[in-house]
Amino acid sequence: MSENIKLMQGNEAIAEGAMIAGCDFFAGYPITPSSEVSEILAARLTKKGHIVIQMEDEIAALGAVLGAALGGAKALTATSGPGMSLKSEHIGYASMCEIPCVIVNVMRGGPSTGNPTLPSQADIMQAKWGTHGDHAIIAITPSSVNESFYETIRALNLAVKYRTPVLILTDEIIGHMREKVIIPEKDTLEIIDVKLPDVPPSEYKPYNYKSGKVTPLAPMGEGYRYHVTGLSHGETGFPSAKMEVIQDAQNWLIDKIYNNIKDIEKYEETMTEDADILIVAYGSVSRSAKAALSMARAAGIKAGLFRPITIWPFPEERIKELSKKIKKILVPEMNMGQIILEVQRAACNNIVKGLNIVSGEPITPDKIYLKIKEMM
Amino acid sequence: MLTNMLTKEDTHKQMFTMGHSGCSGCSQTMAVRLITEVLGKNTIATSATGCLEVISAKFPESSWNIPWIHSLFENSAAVASGIEAALQITGKKEGITVLAQAGDGGTADIGLQALSGMFERNHDVLYVCYDNGAYMNTGYQRSGLTPYDAFTSTSPSGKISFGNNRPKKYMPEIAMAHRIPYTAVASVGYPMDLQKKVKKTMSIKGSKYLQVDVPCTPGWKYEPRYSVKIAQLGVQSGLYPLFEAEYDKIISVKKIGKKVPVEEYLKLQGRFKHLFKDEAGKAEIEKIQKIADENIERYGLL
Numbered sequence: 001m002s003e004n005i006k007l008m009q010g011n012e013a014i015a016e017g018a019m020i021a022g023c024d025f026f027a028g029y030p031i032t033p034s035s036e037v038s039e040i041l042a043a044r045l046t047k048k049g050h051i052v053i054q055m056e057d058e059i060a061a062l063g064a065v066l067g068a069a070l071g072g073a074k075a076l077t078a079t080s081g082p083g084m085s086l087k088s089e090h091i092g093y094a095s096m097c098e099i100p101c102v103i104v105n106v107m108r109g110g111p112s113t114g115n116p117t118l119p120s121q122a123d124i125m126q127a128k129w130g131t132h133g134d135h136a137i138i139a140i141t142p143s144s145v146n147e148s149f150y151e152t153i154r155a156l157n158l159a160v161k162y163r164t165p166v167l168i169l170t171d172e173i174i175g176h177m178r179e180k181v182i183i184p185e186k187d188t189l190e191i192i193d194v195k196l197p198d199v200p201p202s203e204y205k206p207y208n209y210k211s212g213k214v215t216p217l218a219p220m221g222e223g224y225r226y227h228v229t230g231l232s233h234g235e236t237g238f239p240s241a242k243m244e245v246i247q248d249a250q251n252w253l254i255d256k257i258y259n260n261i262k263d264i265e266k267y268e269e270t271m272t273e274d275a276d277i278l279i280v281a282y283g284s285v286s287r288s289a290k291a292a293l294s295m296a297r298a299a300g301i302k303a304g305l306f307r308p309i310t311i312w313p314f315p316e317e318r319i320k321e322l323s324k325k326i327k328k329i330l331v332p333e334m335n336m337g338q339i340i341l342e343v344q345r346a347a348c349n350n351i352v353k354g355l356n357i358v359s360g361e362p363i364t365p366d367k368i369y370l371k372i373k374e375m376m
Numbered sequence: 377m378l379t380n381m382l383t384k385e386d387t388h389k390q391m392f393t394m395g396h397s398g399c400s401g402c403s404q405t406m407a408v409r410l411i412t413e414v415l416g417k418n419t420i421a422t423s424a425t426g427c428l429e430v431i432s433a434k435f436p437e438s439s440w441n442i443p444w445i446h447s448l449f450e451n452s453a454a455v456a457s458g459i460e461a462a463l464q465i466t467g468k469k470e471g472i473t474v475l476a477q478a479g480d481g482g483t484a485d486i487g488l489q490a491l492s493g494m495f496e497r498n499h500d501v502l503y504v505c506y507d508n509g510a511y512m513n514t515g516y517q518r519s520g521l522t523p524y525d526a527f528t529s530t531s532p533s534g535k536i537s538f539g540n541n542r543p544k545k546y547m548p549e550i551a552m553a554h555r556i557p558y559t560a561v562a563s564v565g566y567p568m569d570l571q572k573k574v575k576k577t578m579s580i581k582g583s584k585y586l587q588v589d590v591p592c593t594p595g596w597k598y599e600p601r602y603s604v605k606i607a608q609l610g611v612q613s614g615l616y617p618l619f620e621a622e623y624d625k626i627i628s629v630k631k632i633g634k635k636v637p638v639e640e641y642l643k644l645q646g647r648f649k650h651l652f653k654d655e656a657g658k659a660e661i662e663k664i665q666k667i668a669d670e671n672i673e674r675y676g677l678l
Contacts, residue, residue, distance in 0.1 A: 029486070
């Protein structure tokens with residue numbers, strides 16, 4: 001059977017991926033360069049009888065998504081730049097109340113209004129620390145249109161599985177470029193649906209963290225009454241100021257992600273086996289890095305590429321392992337040096353250098369190649 | 377008369393001058409020029425994120441001959457509140473107009489909270505909402521001021537939809553509900569009326585709200601030469617009533633003389649072209665006519 005291949009834009013691939021993964025609710029607010037996600041879903045998701053709402057602002061867009069998720073929907077929103085800043089409080093709320101949702105951030109230059117039409121990777125640390133308070137987050141950095149499609153499906157799955165906000169961090173390059181997407185048969189995909197708890201309502205504890213397992217979030221209206229609050233809460237959801245409850249609940253928010261890191265992390269390695277220098281690159285920059293790697297290999301330099309697909313939690317164990325034999329690491333990023341901090345931490349005995357361009361211009365292969373030569 | 381025509385030198389002296397990158401036929405820039413012409417040089421302006429902010433200050437050029445601040449999307453009124461308060465506390469407010477500007481999205485949607493706060497505190501600020509009925513800067517997404525049945529990129533028309541399915545928010549009445557001293561609605565189709573209203577705001581202390589209908593060529597999808605005509609038809613059909621209010625009382629309305637059927641207004645614009653395809657569209661036009669008729673009745677426009 002011939003493959004079903006479609007040419008589409010990165011933002012369109014996110015919309016298509018969301019639909020095939022069973023997303024039935026979208027709320028958004030117009031912002032460049034992510035608006036196409038909401039425009040495409042406004043035209044197509046509604047045709048399936050699902051809901052798309054354009055809200056009055058960025059804050060409300062994520063608020064509606066959280067409400068929808070509590071009502072049992074698989075909900076998604078998309079934004080960029082200042083919109084992500086406005087969403088910060090709700091991201092903390094989603095983490096605290098363990099409400100599954102997916103937030104797409106098509107990264108543009110900042111801070112503030114910054115460069116609405118130019119690419120950037122400067123929201124990597126914001127993704128992890130943007131909201132106040134300790135929590136763990138899952139964030140994914142696709143590097144192609146095809147990957148945007150499949151990673152949106154995975155993001156929705158992870159959100160439901162771990163009851164957490166999941167961020168998809170693309171950038172203006174991936175969001176607006178057009179590439180082929182191989183559309184799969186729906187039954188070949190792993191899709192995690194929202195399900196009811198396996199206990200009767202009388203025994204249901206919505207934040208049953210002592211079990212060490214993520215309890216399904218019962219959709220409201222199914223007979224499972226429970227309390228939802230952004231205040232620190234115990235297993236029933238009711239607020240608590242008991243110190244051990246606060247500590248346990250806080251531990252749980254981190255543990256449920258980091259204890260399952262093998263399931264959540266995802267990366268790709270290219271020619272790392274015999275490498276003398278390792279490039280760590282993600283998103284659109286990893287494409288240039290791959291080309292630079294070929295240039296280096298052709299010139300006799302043994303370069304390798306490590307590409308995180310899940311950027312948070314950061315795959316630090318693997319970097320640590322690789323750093324035992326590869327002593328030089330280059331981290332090109334379209335920011336002033338963000339993920340390099342994680343790489344330096346994981347590979348603390350190595351020479352780790354950054355290549356940082358924030359002019360809005362993509363980092364080209366030759367710039368990365370020159371930096372490789374400089375380091376060798 | 378030829379002698380009254382503006383020369384290039386004259387335009388340089390205007391508060392909002394040449395060099396902006398507005399689309400041909402952009403009526404928002406006409407409104408800005410007309411408003412700032414009245415307010416004069418003793419004006420400090422803020423602009424929310426939007427077309428005006430983008431087109432008027434592209435590095436290394438600026439069309440502003442007055443102090444001008446691009447705030448953010450949601451905070452034009454808040455930043456203007458701060459400017460006004462600082463001028464008051466330093467004793468410099470006398471003779472200076474603080475002008476807060478935003479589009480319809482920046483006013484009626486994301487900026488509504490800041491605007492309500494400014495009204496509530498009654499800051500001595502003239503707030504102007506340039507209403508082109510959608511988020512034109514980001515590619516024509518609907519806003520709270522998008523009219524009924526208009527096609528936008530997030531309220532597309534098609535088999536199951538005639539476009540935006542909710543009525544335009546009555547934003548001037550929201551302003552009036554705050555009991556601010558002056559609320560007015562104007563249109564670029566009637567520049568004298570617009571300037572008269574702006575002039576009036578200069579003698580009123582406290583918050584003033586002015587909403588101006590500014591047709592948008594790419595967003596409304598019409599030929600650039602029709603900007604003024606469409607703005608006039610909006611008023612003459614009753615779809616865009618022009619009036620003035622003090623506190624919660626309407627004190628004057630612009631009479632329209634002879635009512636123009638809404639069809640005349642709609643048919644010039646691509647954003648309504650789906651209404652002219654079949655009988656179902658015809659029924660929708662009747663609904664829009666009803667909105668206009670209700671406005672005529674409600675504001676006493678005839």
